[in-house]
Amino acid sequence: MAIVLLCSCVTGFAAEKVPVMNVAGKVVGMSDGLLIIERSVKGKTEVMEFVLEKPVPDIVIGEQLKVSYRQKETKNILLRAQKAKKAAIRQPAQKGFKKFFDTAAPLAPPPGT
Numbered sequence: 452m453a454i455v456l457l458c459s460c461v462t463g464f465a466a467e468k469v470p471v472m473n474v475a476g477k478v479v480g481m482s483d484g485l486l487i488i489e490r491s492v493k494g495k496t497e498v499m500e501f502v503l504e505k506p507v508p509d510i511v512i513g514e515q516l517k518v519s520y521r522q523k524e525t526k527n528i529l530l531r532a533q534k535a536k537k538a539a540i541r542q543p544a545q546k547g548f549k550k551f552f553d554t555a556a557p558l559a560p561p562p563g564t
Contacts, residue, residue: 469521469523470521471520471521471530473519474490475518475535476488476490476499476515476516477513477514477515477516478512478513481507481512483503483506484502485500485501485503486500486501486503486507486510486529500527501527502526502528502529504528507529515534516532516533516535517533517535519531
């Protein structure tokens with residue numbers, strides 16, 4: 452009986468897990484203890500502020516970032532910030548006969564000639 456009571460008390464005092472959230476956006480402001488980014492959500496622009504626990508090097512205003520953070524009370528605490536990779540530009544696929552035949556190749560003479 453005492454063991455069950457002890458176990459229930461220990462689990463009752465366990466700290467809540469705060470989820471880590473991610474967001475991407477453009478840096479619009481930065482100071483010693485604050486990072487401000489702007490992001491677009493469903494066509495609307497939103498500005499988010501993050502509290503810095505340590506300085507973030509090599510980040511300039513106008514740069515695209517991916518940010519991981521946790522909410523603590525009413526503040527967003529920055530955990531990690533990394534530069535967003537630029538997406539590769541895809542070449543459109545060629546369609547039709549150009550895909551299979553080389554138009555610069557000479558035509559073969561008709562059979563029997």
